[in-house]
Every structure is written in structure tokens, then in C-alpha cells.
Amino acid sequence: xTALVAVDHVTRRYGDVVALDDVSLTxxxxxxxxxxxxxxxxxxxxxxxxxxLRRPDAGTVRLAGRDPRDPAARVRLGTTPQxxxxxxxxxxxxxxxxxxxxxxxxxxxxxxLERFGLTDLARRQTGGLSGGQRRRLAVALSLVxxxxxxxxxxxxxxxxxxxxxxxxxxxxxYQADGATVLVTSHYLEEIEALARxxxxxxxxRVLADDDLDAVLAMxxxxxxxxxxxxxxxxxxxxxxxxxxxxxxxxxxxxxxxDADAVVRSLVRSDLPFRDLEVRGxxxxxxxxxxxxxxxxxxx
Amino acid sequence: MTTSTAAPAARRSWLSLAWLHTRFQxxxxxxxxxxxxxxxxxPGVALLFFVVPQQAxxxxxxxAVGAVAQLGTFAVMSACLFTLGAGVAEDRQLAFDPYVRTxxxxxxxxxxxxxxxxxxxxxxxxxPVLAIALLLTEASTSPWRVLGGLALVPVIAVPFLLLGLxxxxxxxxxxxxxxxxxxxxxxxxxxxLFLPPELFPGWLDAVSHALPSRAARDLAVQVTTGAPGSAxxxxxxxxxxxxxxxxxxxxxRRDEGRRFR
Numbered sequence: 001x002t003a004l005v006a007v008d009h010v011t012r013r014y015g016d017v018v019a020l021d022d023v024s025l026t027x028x029x030x031x032x033x034x035x036x037x038x039x040x041x042x043x044x045x046x047x048x049x050x051x052x053l054r055r056p057d058a059g060t061v062r063l064a065g066r067d068p069r070d071p072a073a074r075v076r077l078g079t080t081p082q083x084x085x086x087x088x089x090x091x092x093x094x095x096x097x098x099x100x101x102x103x104x105x106x107x108x109x110x111x112x113l114e115r116f117g118l119t120d121l122a123r124r125q126t127g128g129l130s131g132g133q134r135r136r137l138a139v140a141l142s143l144v145x146x147x148x149x150x151x152x153x154x155x156x157x158x159x160x161x162x163x164x165x166x167x168x169x170x171x172x173x174y175q176a177d178g179a180t181v182l183v184t185s186h187y188l189e190e191i192e193a194l195a196r197x198x199x200x201x202x203x204x205r206v207l208a209d210d211d212l213d214a215v216l217a218m219x220x221x222x223x224x225x226x227x228x229x230x231x232x233x234x235x236x237x238x239x240x241x242x243x244x245x246x247x248x249x250x251x252x253x254x255x256x257x258d259a260d261a262v263v264r265s266l267v268r269s270d271l272p273f274r275d276l277e278v279r280g281x282x283x284x285x286x287x288x289x290x291x292x293x294x295x296x297x298x299x
Numbered sequence: 300m301t302t303s304t305a306a307p308a309a310r311r312s313w314l315s316l317a318w319l320h321t322r323f324q325x326x327x328x329x330x331x332x333x334x335x336x337x338x339x340x341x342p343g344v345a346l347l348f349f350v351v352p353q354q355a356x357x358x359x360x361x362x363a364v365g366a367v368a369q370l371g372t373f374a375v376m377s378a379c380l381f382t383l384g385a386g387v388a389e390d391r392q393l394a395f396d397p398y399v400r401t402x403x404x405x406x407x408x409x410x411x412x413x414x415x416x417x418x419x420x421x422x423x424x425x426x427p428v429l430a431i432a433l434l435l436t437e438a439s440t441s442p443w444r445v446l447g448g449l450a451l452v453p454v455i456a457v458p459f460l461l462l463g464l465x466x467x468x469x470x471x472x473x474x475x476x477x478x479x480x481x482x483x484x485x486x487x488x489x490x491x492l493f494l495p496p497e498l499f500p501g502w503l504d505a506v507s508h509a510l511p512s513r514a515a516r517d518l519a520v521q522v523t524t525g526a527p528g529s530a531x532x533x534x535x536x537x538x539x540x541x542x543x544x545x546x547x548x549x550x551x552r553r554d555e556g557r558r559f560r
Contacts, residue, residue: 051401053559072310074403085394089330090323101319102402104309125330145403 002065003028004076004149004180005050010059012045019045021204022059027182029148032175034195035184036215042204043184047151050182051079063149075103078147080138080155088127092118092137095126096144103145115170116140132163139167143174150174152183156190168193192216222259224266225277227251232271239265251275316404320412328382328416338381338420342374343427349493351435361524363438365495367428368448368519373492374424375452376512379459380466380479382417387467388475391554400559414460421456425449440523448523455515458536461543462511468550486512511539 005027012020020042027033035043048054049061052068066073086095093109100106113119116136126134139155155171156164171194175181183194191198191212198215200208208215221243227250228236236252237245241262244255256262259278266273311319329335350366351357357366390396399409429445432438462482466475487493489503490512496504507513514535521528 053397053400071403071405074401075310077401077403079398079401081398082394085396085398087327087393087395089327094323094326098319098323099402102311102316102404104311141398 034191037201078142086126093122316408317411378420383463384466465546
């Protein structure tokens with residue numbers, strides 16, 4: 001089976017900042033891949049390489065076997081514009097036609113608008129649309145050319161729950177025909193809705209690449225806050241199940257996949273402690289925990 | 300829209316992509332009518348205010364034709380610099396621009412669309428000038444010379460299209476608009492597009508001969524009136540074309556390197 005997207009040992013810098021550090025990723029036909037990671041992790045840079053907007057400093061990027069900077073490769077690609085950037089004077093139907101005119105076998109204007117509930121807005125200038133309507137149009141544009149590979153960068157950021165679910169359904173309908181989708185988000189919920197395989201990116205590296213359930217388990221990490229004597233702090237890190245330890249004032253913060261197990265072993269270890277507290281960890285913290293350990297190892 | 304029946308992996312041809320971008324750029328420009336009207340009107344209004352009332356010019360057929368050719372040249376310059384200089388700079392600031400670059404088309408068809416749009420505006424800007432000349436002055440020349448003048452429009456447009464591109468790719472939209480105006484009016488005046496160069500003091504006339512606006516004006520006057528013109532006009536215009544082409548390529552590459560390297 002040939003890979004539709006092949007990123008091979010790619011490094012990309014902006015001046016002194018390394019946005020992607022030796023990243024490799026292969027996506028086959030029909031895969032639904034979520035790119036998860038905090039802001040600035042390198043997700044958007046990765047998408048801009050796959051869509052041919054930028055070229056890597058080292059390594060190669062292939063789209064359907066070709067360099068994505070070659071327009072012929074991009075016949076198979078669909079991406080979304082930022083909703084704020086739609087040409088304000090063009091009508092909704094005209095923007096669809098403009099995009100459709102680039103592809104050999106595009107969807108009809110009617111079909112695109114129907115899929116995204118935009119039929120009534122066809123004659124409206126995009127400048128007069130609400131934020132949610134613009135977002136829908138932006139996502140609709142990614143499918144106009146019936147692409148085999150769809151790149152979605154934060155497709156529903158800023159939408160209300162209702163609108164978000166409508167968009168997800170439209171995307172899932174398209175996926176059902178066998179398209180490959182790469183979606184970035186820093187919302188776990190969005191990744192859950194659209195992806196089957198999840199790639200976690202942090203500080204420009206692939207930290208985890210696994211199926212959805214495995215990554216969900218990682219993201220369910222909890223924080224255990226506890227105060228121990230200065231000298232006992234290293235012992236905390238050695239407790240089984242602890243992913244990461246950080247100091248927070250007098251207390252130490254332990255990150256753990258299974259907080260109950262950590263508390264149990266803390267008690268059993270007979271370390272003198274006080275002020276114990278267990279809290280949920282944010283997705284961001286789960287990523288930090290992943291960053292702190294060897295890539296691919298935690299689970 | 301009709302859908303092509305080509306095999307799914309095939310691409311749209313270069314020409315159909317260029318035509319697509321031309322259509323949508325014309326459409327986008329027309330949707331802001333004030334920009335179009337402003338562009339079309341100014342040369343006509345200048346003719347009305349500065350040429351029509353002067354009996355010495357308006358009543359002499361060939362002199363009037365010369366004055367019309369000058370303002371026609373100005374119309375070309377202004378359309379090129381505004382549609383490309385200010386237009387390209389504005390487009391680059393839109394978040395739609397990087398999106399369009401991910402569509403399966405290279406830079407060529409889009410650029411072609413811009414150039415054709417610019418030339419369409421250069422030609423349409425001649426309409427009010429010609430109408431006023433016909434109705435309100437004694438301007439008259441042979442039909443062949445009128446056609447020659449119109450055929451000259453795309454030729455004269457080339458260096459100014461390139462200058463417009465250089466400005467559009469080098470600057471932000473605000474800066475580009477200011478620079479276009481700062482370049483257009485002095486260049487037009489010193490090139491003899493408002494006042495005939497015969498009225499210039501000697502030093503200004505000498506400087507003027509080296510300017511692209513003067514070269515374009517001399518060619519336009521020569522073709523439309525048949526009066527013998529300066530032999531240097533064509534080489535000067537070609538020289539500036541080369542300079543502006545180099546600047547445009549440089550500005551494009553620099554922009555590319557900054558935003559999409």
C-alpha cells in the first residue's frame with residue numbers, strides 16, 4: 001500500500017527556533033489521523049509542509065508520491081483557509097466555483113453547499129457571513145475538489161457545540177467515502193470525533209503515535225499534590241506510576257496515569273507527607289508529562 | 300459551471316487556470332465600484348478641466364490629439380500602478396492568499412490573471428478620455444492612428460505593470476498605496492502627461508527624456524498624431540522595462556523567502 005502522506009526525517013527551523021525536529025510520519029489511504037499538541041508544538045508547520053506552502057530544511061515530504069510544492073501533487077489535496085481571510089466581496093457560491101475551477105473533477109456547487117447547510121447563503125457575500133457560517137464555508141472548501149487527502153487545521157475552533165457537531169458530521173460523511181484526513185486540534189473532543197489514530201506532537205517532536213484509545217488513556221493523567229521534606233523529594237519520582245515531578249512552592253506535583261495507585265504506594269513507602277490533594281490534569285499537562293519522558297515510552 | 304470530464308488525476312490546463320483567475324480578479328475589482336470609477340474617471344476629468352477650456356489646445360485637431368494621448372498614457376500608468384501595486388499588496392495581507400497557494404495551480408496563472416486584469420483596466424480607462432475628446436474637442440486623426448494608439452496601450456502598460464508588481468510585493472498595503480501615489484503623480488508630471496513638455500524649462504525637459512513616463516508619452520503622441528518624435532523613446536522604455544522586471548522578480552523572491560521559505 002502506498003503512503004499518501006510521507007514525512008521522512010523532516011527538520012524545519014524558523015531562525016533559531018526549531019519548529020520540527022527530525023519528524024517522520026506516514027499516513028496511508030483512508031486513515032483518520034489527529035495531530036494533537038499544545039500551541040506552538042509544530043502542528044501547523046507540519047501541515048504547511050504537507051500542503052507545499054513551505055519546504056523542509058532537511059528531510060523529504062511527499063504527497064501521493066510527489067513533492068507537494070509541485071501543483072500536480074496538490075490535485076489530491078484539500079485544505080481550509082482561515083475563516084477571517086475569505087475574500088469579502090465574493091459571494092459564497094463564487095468562492096466555491098473559484099476553488100472548484102482548480103480541480104479536474106470537483107463537486108458541484110449545489111452538492112458542496114448542501115453538505116454544509118450553506119444552500120440558502122449561496123448568493124451572500126462572504127463579508128456578510130457570521131463567524132460560524134464563514135467557518136463552515138472554509139471547511140467546505142477543503143472538500144470541493146474531492147481530494148484524497150484533507151488537511152484540517154483547528155476546523156471548529158471558536159464554534160458553539162451545535163455548529164461543531166454539524167461540521168463534524170459533514171466531515172465524517174466525507175471520510176466514509178475513503179478519504180484520508182489529517183486534523184490538528186488542541187481540543188481532545190475534536191480529535192475524538194474525527195480521528196482513529198492520534199499523533200501527539202510537542203516541542204517539534206512526535207511524542208506518541210498510537211490509536212485513539214491509547215492516547216486517551218494517556219491524556220487522562222491526574223495530578224497528585226503533596227508536601228514532603230526537601231530530602232525526600234527524589235524518592236517521590238521513584239514511586240511506581242509517576243510520570244513527572246515538579247515543585248510547586250512547598251508542595252511537589254506528581255503527574256500520574258493512575259493517581260490511586262500512586263497514593264497507595266506513597267502511603268506504603270512510609271515517607272512522611274502532609275497536605276495530600278488529587279486533581280485532574282489538563283491536556284496541556286498530560287503533554288508536558290509526555291515531553292518530560294522518552295518519546296514513545298509512556299503508556 | 301460546467302465540470303470537465305477529464306480523468307481524476309489530470310490537472311486543469313494552464314490557460315483554463317489563468318482564465319479562472321482573470322475572471323475572479325475582474326469580479327473582485329468590479330465589486331468595489333468606487334475603486335473602478337475613481338480609476339476610470341480621473342484622466343477624463345483632467346481632460347475636461349485642463350484641456351477642454353483651453354481654446355489654444357482644444358480647437359487645434361492635432362494639438363488636441365496630443366493632449367488626449369498624454370492623458371491616455373496617464374490612464375495606463377494609473378491603472379497599472381493601482382490595480383497591481385495596491386492590489387497585490389492588499390491580497391498578500393489576506394489570509395486567503397496562502398490558502399490559494401495550496402490549490403493545484405502555480406504562481407503563473409494567478410500572475411497572468413493580474414496582468415490581464417491590469418490591461419483590461421488600462422483599456423477601459425481610455426473610454427472616458429476618448430469620449431470627451433470626441434465630443435468636446437476638435438481632436439481628430441486618422442482611424443488607423445486611433446487603432447495604433449489603442450494597440451500601444453498593452454505595450455506601454457508592460458513596464459508600469461512590472462513597477463506595480465515590484466511595489467505590491469515589496470510593501471504592505473498601506474505603504475504601497477502611499478508609494479503608488481508618490482510615484483505616479485511626479486512621474487506623470489515630469490513625463491509631460493499633464494503639461495506638454497514643450498512648456499518645460501530646458502533642465503526639466505532633459506531630465507524628462509530619461510523617464511519611462513516621457514518615453515511612453517512620446518510614443519503615444521507619435522503614433523496618434525504622426526508627428527516625428529524622439530528616437531530615444533523606445534530604447535528608454537525598454538531600458539526601464541528591464542529595470543522594473545528585475546525589481547519585480549527581486550521583490551517577489553524576497554516576499555516568497557519571508558513568508559513561504
